[in-house]
Amino acid sequence: MKSVLNFCNSLSDLMFSASAVIRRQHFLIRTFANPYKSQSHHRTIMQETKCMSGNNSLEADAEKILRTITPKLDLSRHKGQAGKIAVVGGCREYTGAPYFAAISALKIGADLSHVFCTKDAATVIKSYSPELIVHPVLEESYSVRDEDRKSVSAKVLAEVDKWMERFDCLVIGPGLGRDPFLLDCVSEIMKHAREANVPMVVDGDGLFLVTNCLDLVSGYPLAVLTPNVNEYKRLIQKVLNCEVNGQDAPEQLLSLARRIGGVTILQKGKSDLISDGETVKSVSIFGSPRRCGGQGDILSGSVAVFLSWARHFILTGEGNLSISPTNATVLGCIAGAALLRKAASLAFADNKRATLTGDIINCLGRSLEDICPAS
Ligand SMILES: NC(=O)C1=CN([C@@H]2O[C@H](COP(=O)(O)OP(=O)(O)OC[C@H]3O[C@@H](n4cnc5c(N)ncnc54)[C@H](O)[C@@H]3O)[C@@H](O)[C@H]2O)[C@@H](O)CC1
Numbered sequence: 001m002k003s004v005l006n007f008c009n010s011l012s013d014l015m016f017s018a019s020a021v022i023r024r025q026h027f028l029i030r031t032f033a034n035p036y037k038s039q040s041h042h043r044t045i046m047q048e049t050k051c052m053s054g055n056n057s058l059e060a061d062a063e064k065i066l067r068t069i070t071p072k073l074d075l076s077r078h079k080g081q082a083g084k085i086a087v088v089g090g091c092r093e094y095t096g097a098p099y100f101a102a103i104s105a106l107k108i109g110a111d112l113s114h115v116f117c118t119k120d121a122a123t124v125i126k127s128y129s130p131e132l133i134v135h136p137v138l139e140e141s142y143s144v145r146d147e148d149r150k151s152v153s154a155k156v157l158a159e160v161d162k163w164m165e166r167f168d169c170l171v172i173g174p175g176l177g178r179d180p181f182l183l184d185c186v187s188e189i190m191k192h193a194r195e196a197n198v199p200m201v202v203d204g205d206g207l208f209l210v211t212n213c214l215d216l217v218s219g220y221p222l223a224v225l226t227p228n229v230n231e232y233k234r235l236i237q238k239v240l241n242c243e244v245n246g247q248d249a250p251e252q253l254l255s256l257a258r259r260i261g262g263v264t265i266l267q268k269g270k271s272d273l274i275s276d277g278e279t280v281k282s283v284s285i286f287g288s289p290r291r292c293g294g295q296g297d298i299l300s301g302s303v304a305v306f307l308s309w310a311r312h313f314i315l316t317g318e319g320n321l322s323i324s325p326t327n328a329t330v331l332g333c334i335a336g337a338a339l340l341r342k343a344a345s346l347a348f349a350d351n352k353r354a355t356l357t358g359d360i361i362n363c364l365g366r367s368l369e370d371i372c373p374a375s
């Protein structure tokens with residue numbers, strides 16, 4: 001029995017540090033197991049959301065989900081098994097956003113957090129924290145001659161590709177900026193991530209890119225979009241060709257996720273609404289009335305970690321599966337939103353009007369400990 005258990009443990013460890021082949025197998029299993037892919041929608045969107053709001057099941061049991069998917073701290077595990085995250089973002093204007101996302105991933109429990117940014121941003125981000133692994137590989141138009149664009153683009157891609165298979169999730173967009181050459185390179189990075197079945201959380205300027213080129217994520221079930229009010233408005237206008245409908249928000253979100261081929265969308269706001277085109281859930285845990293910039297960046301880093309943990313939990317069949325919904329991307333969003341909101345409320349209790357994003361990051365550990373104690 002013990003040897004069987006040991007075997008299972010080793011197998012599970014192996015799976016988490018997944019090779020490309022295993023990732024692909026997992027993806028196939030998940031794809032065929034996903035009713036979305038079978039196109040068998042037995043209920044209409046209207047029936048589904050009415051049914052959900054009718055029995056008040058829109059609100060997720062977020063704390064239970066977070067507790068369930070968070071791995072136990074185990075002395076037998078080695079570095080990397082609790083997750084390796086990479087943030088693609090950081091340019092001349094923005095160095096805070098990628099830092100917030102990457103450091104949040106570490107504070108929550110990922111073992112390694114990388115940042116792929118421009119040269120200008122790299123030294124600054126490194127100086128914020130020695131914990132982050134910072135790659136100064138991205139280039140903006142101003143630093144590249146027209147005739148060098150092709151070769152520079154290939155070099156950028158090669159630099160990121162060297163690491164791609166090692167990541168459990170990418171966060172694309174915090175502080176990326178909107179330089180056209182840089183965004184072209186990031187499009188290529190996204191295509192490679194998709195080929196390698198690496199999950200992607202797309203936020204900030206990554207959403208600007210995706211809204212203008214939906215094919216980058218369309219039909220990719222491992223993509224998560226985390227739009228704020230503005231980013232959501234732009235997505236709705238582009239995809240559904242209408243305005244945001246505050247009255248039927250869950251229904252509209254469900255159709256948006258369906259129209260983008262079953263990606264998961266976390267619509268940030270007073271309540272966070274989450275849908276993968278199959279189901280809609282909300283997270284309304286009390287947060288903070290302060291709307292300081294950077295909270296969305298914490299969220300993107302958090303979702304990346306929880307998504308990786310949820311995937312591991314589901315793919316290895318570890319623990320009990322008594323949670324619903326069962327899509328890892330949705331579970332990651334629910335847990336990430338819950339943790340951020342709780343941390344924001346703790347930070348606000350301490351700092352009131354002076355609450356800043358750094359204060360919220362400092363409360364991530366306490367917030368996690370309240371929901372899911374380390375021992
Ligand atoms: N310290 C930093 O480096 C930060 C950088 N950030 C980055 O800045 C870039 C642009 O992100 P933004 O969030 O500013 O882009 P948005 O398109 O959301 O915001 C653009 C403008 O809309 C306004 N706006 C924002 N939220 C609104 C709301 N709820 N209702 C009405 N108007 C609203 C803002 O004041 C801003 O002027 C991204 O790359 C993002 O990641 C932000 O994450 C904030 C922190």
Ligand SMILES: Nc1ncnc2c1ncn2[C@@H]1O[C@H](COP(=O)(O)OP(=O)(O)OP(=O)(O)O)[C@@H](O)[C@H]1O
Pocket residue numbers: 204227228229268269270271272287288291292293294295296297298299337340341
């Ligand atoms: N009106 C609100 N009331 C309560 N919480 C909110 C409200 N709006 C947003 N939040 C919380 O703040 C988080 C970040 O949302 P926000 O809209 O600030 O993102 P953002 O604009 O992308 O942030 P960033 O400045 O990092 O780019 C959300 O997940 C949500 O939990």
Ligand SMILES: [Mg+2]
Pocket residue numbers: 203204228296297
């Ligand atoms: Mg944002």
